[in-house]
Amino acid sequence: MLAAAFGEEEFGVLDFRLSDEQEMLRKTVEHFARTVVAPQAEELDEKEEFPYDIVRQMGEMGLFGLPFPEEYGGMGGDYFALCLAIEELARADSSVAITLEAGVSLGAMPVYRFGTEEQRREWLPRLTSGETLGAFGLTEPGGGSDAGATRTRAVLADGHWLINGSKAFITNSGTDITRLVTVTAVTGEKANGAKEISSILIPVPCEGFRVSSKPSKVGWHASDTRDLAFEDITVPAENLLGERGRGYANFLSILDEGRIAISALAVGLAQACVDESLRYAKDRQAFGKPIGEYQAIAFKIADMELRAHTARLAYYAAADRMLRGEPFKKQAAIAKLYSSESAVTNAREATQVHGGYGFMNEYPVARHWRDSKILEIGEGTSEVQRMLIARELGI
Amino acid sequence: MNIVVLVKQVPDTWAEKKLDPSDSTVDRASVDAVMNEMDEYAVEEALKIKEAHGGEVTVLTMGPNRAVEMLRKALSMGVDKAVHLVDDALEGSCAIQSSYALAQAIGTLSYDLVLLSAESSDARMGVMPALLAERLGVPQLSDARKVDVDGSKVVIERMTDYGHDKVEASTPLVLGVVEKINEPRYPSFKGIMAAKKKPLTTLTAADAGIDTGRVGLATATSSVESFTAAPPRAAGQVVKDEGDGGVKLADFFAAQKLI
Numbered sequence: 001m002l003a004a005a006f007g008e009e010e011f012g013v014l015d016f017r018l019s020d021e022q023e024m025l026r027k028t029v030e031h032f033a034r035t036v037v038a039p040q041a042e043e044l045d046e047k048e049e050f051p052y053d054i055v056r057q058m059g060e061m062g063l064f065g066l067p068f069p070e071e072y073g074g075m076g077g078d079y080f081a082l083c084l085a086i087e088e089l090a091r092a093d094s095s096v097a098i099t100l101e102a103g104v105s106l107g108a109m110p111v112y113r114f115g116t117e118e119q120r121r122e123w124l125p126r127l128t129s130g131e132t133l134g135a136f137g138l139t140e141p142g143g144g145s146d147a148g149a150t151r152t153r154a155v156l157a158d159g160h161w162l163i164n165g166s167k168a169f170i171t172n173s174g175t176d177i178t179r180l181v182t183v184t185a186v187t188g189e190k191a192n193g194a195k196e197i198s199s200i201l202i203p204v205p206c207e208g209f210r211v212s213s214k215p216s217k218v219g220w221h222a223s224d225t226r227d228l229a230f231e232d233i234t235v236p237a238e239n240l241l242g243e244r245g246r247g248y249a250n251f252l253s254i255l256d257e258g259r260i261a262i263s264a265l266a267v268g269l270a271q272a273c274v275d276e277s278l279r280y281a282k283d284r285q286a287f288g289k290p291i292g293e294y295q296a297i298a299f300k301i302a303d304m305e306l307r308a309h310t311a312r313l314a315y316y317a318a319a320d321r322m323l324r325g326e327p328f329k330k331q332a333a334i335a336k337l338y339s340s341e342s343a344v345t346n347a348r349e350a351t352q353v354h355g356g357y358g359f360m361n362e363y364p365v366a367r368h369w370r371d372s373k374i375l376e377i378g379e380g381t382s383e384v385q386r387m388l389i390a391r392e393l394g395i
Numbered sequence: 396m397n398i399v400v401l402v403k404q405v406p407d408t409w410a411e412k413k414l415d416p417s418d419s420t421v422d423r424a425s426v427d428a429v430m431n432e433m434d435e436y437a438v439e440e441a442l443k444i445k446e447a448h449g450g451e452v453t454v455l456t457m458g459p460n461r462a463v464e465m466l467r468k469a470l471s472m473g474v475d476k477a478v479h480l481v482d483d484a485l486e487g488s489c490a491i492q493s494s495y496a497l498a499q500a501i502g503t504l505s506y507d508l509v510l511l512s513a514e515s516s517d518a519r520m521g522v523m524p525a526l527l528a529e530r531l532g533v534p535q536l537s538d539a540r541k542v543d544v545d546g547s548k549v550v551i552e553r554m555t556d557y558g559h560d561k562v563e564a565s566t567p568l569v570l571g572v573v574e575k576i577n578e579p580r581y582p583s584f585k586g587i588m589a590a591k592k593k594p595l596t597t598l599t600a601a602d603a604g605i606d607t608g609r610v611g612l613a614t615a616t617s618s619v620e621s622f623t624a625a626p627p628r629a630a631g632q633v634v635k636d637e638g639d640g641g642v643k644l645a646d647f648f649a650a651q652k653l654i
Contacts, residue, residue: 024464024471024587034409034580061584075584 059130090268107134114242487612524571
């Protein structure tokens with residue numbers, strides 16, 4: 001995207017336009033989201049049903065394969081293409097968007113980044129087609145941001161890992177098409193006494209793999225979130241993903257990318273709040289004219305657009321640096337932080353614009369309001385993002 | 396089987412459409428332009444026939460420069476090549492003139508089937524399949540809700556008010572399809588990337604041998620004399636069911652001469 005335009009002229013050109021292909025992808029997903037996803041969103045939310053049929057269609061469109069090379073069944077696109085798709089899906093339904101986001105950046109990406117050639121060939125074609133889903137288990141009941149508090153253990157004996165422990169809030173881990181759960185586990189002790197944490201691939205379902213029932217969530221109702229328990233699960237030694245002892249470090253790098261994708265998701269939700277408010281403000285009459293003609297409402301919507309637009313620029317900029325291979329930790333944290341807080345604010349304001357109807361689940365803004373809060377928590381809380389930004393500034 | 400699919404770029408079906416007061420044509424600049432939704436069914440049907448019987452699918456449109464976007468979309472869905480008939484002289488052409496221009500453009504291509512949808516969402520005249528069949532001197536199979544191809548024989552189920560007729564004809568022919576005949580595919584990312592490498596040819600009126608005196612707003616066979624905005628919808632009448640709702644409804648319909 002942005003990178004291509006730089007250096008074409010002597011002084012350099014700053015170009016934030018999408019290429020024809022990026023725009024066509026965006027429009028294709030926008031159309032799909034508007035005509036296929038949006039009409040089902042309310043029902044899926046109410047019934048808390050996983051959107052199997054939508055996932056199948058997204059698979060056919062190649063969305064799960066966007067950032068992967070064709071040799072692994074991917075589409076040969078990049079991470080920014082994935083972000084564009086996630087943003088457009090989130091304009092219709094956050095649950096669908098997070099299913100794609102987690103399926104790609106937590107399910108398939110770790111295998112692509114850290115897997116051996118054999119592991120890639122075994123797993124990626126199935127994951128990039130959307131035929132099956134992968135999940136990543138990091139968070140445990142006793143620790144989220146504090147990943148060092150990992151209690152799940154994996155012991156290597158006779159060429160096999162014996163895994164015991166539990167994980168919490170794991171997206172896509174309990175669907176009918178989930179076939180892979182990658183977990184972080186303590187595999188020993190480092191020389192300095194710290195825990196040695198490694199990632200291990202668990203093909204599921206398997207003996208000793210227990211999935212909780214669906215928890216009752218505030219939002220993201222159609223997304224699959226489960227708690228997992230591992231009781232003496234045995235997998236071959238070669239299921240180690242990446243280097244032994246690098247499990248946590250590897251995961252952190254995956255998390256940096258994931259923040260850009262979550263930012264795109266938050267931008268989609270923030271934009272959806274503008275879309276819905278605009279429609280309602282033009283239509284709803286009070287005291288003889290549409291409420292959008294009152295400054296109190298018009299300014300609210302202008303501020304919502306301001307946040308959505310600025311947040312979008314933030315994730316574009318972070319993605320641009322990432323794709324150029326430049327450090328992007330700070331930019332990703334800024335994008336994630338700003339866009340998730342914008343999403344929450346926009347959802348609150350959109351509900352306000354809708355008045356009493358905004359509190360009714362039949363209006364999409366009510367769903368957006370419930371779906372927004374998690375964005376300030378998942379993939380690193382807002383506090384963690386501030387910590388990262390401050391650290392990058394050297395304080 | 397070589398298929399030419401006709402597509403048209405129309406104002407976004409979802410957008411509020413306006414007429415331009417200066418010449419009473421649709422104000423196309425103020426709204427997004429998209430492929431006529433029913434044309435997606437025509438493209439999909441062509442791709443399905445090609446997948447089952449081989450051949451080549453060419454998409455043809457007559458429209459301004461921006462119609463290229465729509466042609467790219469058809470290419471990204473899997474169409475092999477695109478032809479864009481574009482010329483200022485064609486602006487404001489009526490259906491009869493357009494059928495002449497399109498027939499001329501089709502004449503530059505080799506085809507067994509000319510496939511198009513029953514109507515476009517902007518003009519909604521539904522006459523193009525018949526006009527083209529007449530111009531090209533080939534049979535017309537219209538309002539098809541199901542298509543079977545067997546060699547050079549094409550059999551369709553033609554949708555009617557009472558069900559369907561089975562109609563067959565031999566190629567070359569014009570085939571008009573109705574909505575919901577299939578489920579149009581979404582372009583995949585690979586399709587989008589492949590689209591830019593596929594041939595897209597531009598034809599001027601002269602290239603297609605079109606006599607420019609026979610096309611365009613000035614010599615159109617129909618014109619808009621005047622127009623007024625649709626009146627706002629009047630408040631409906633509420634029929635309250637107090638045990639006699641059915642009778643009240645029947646009385647209402649009878650008063651409206653609906654029953």
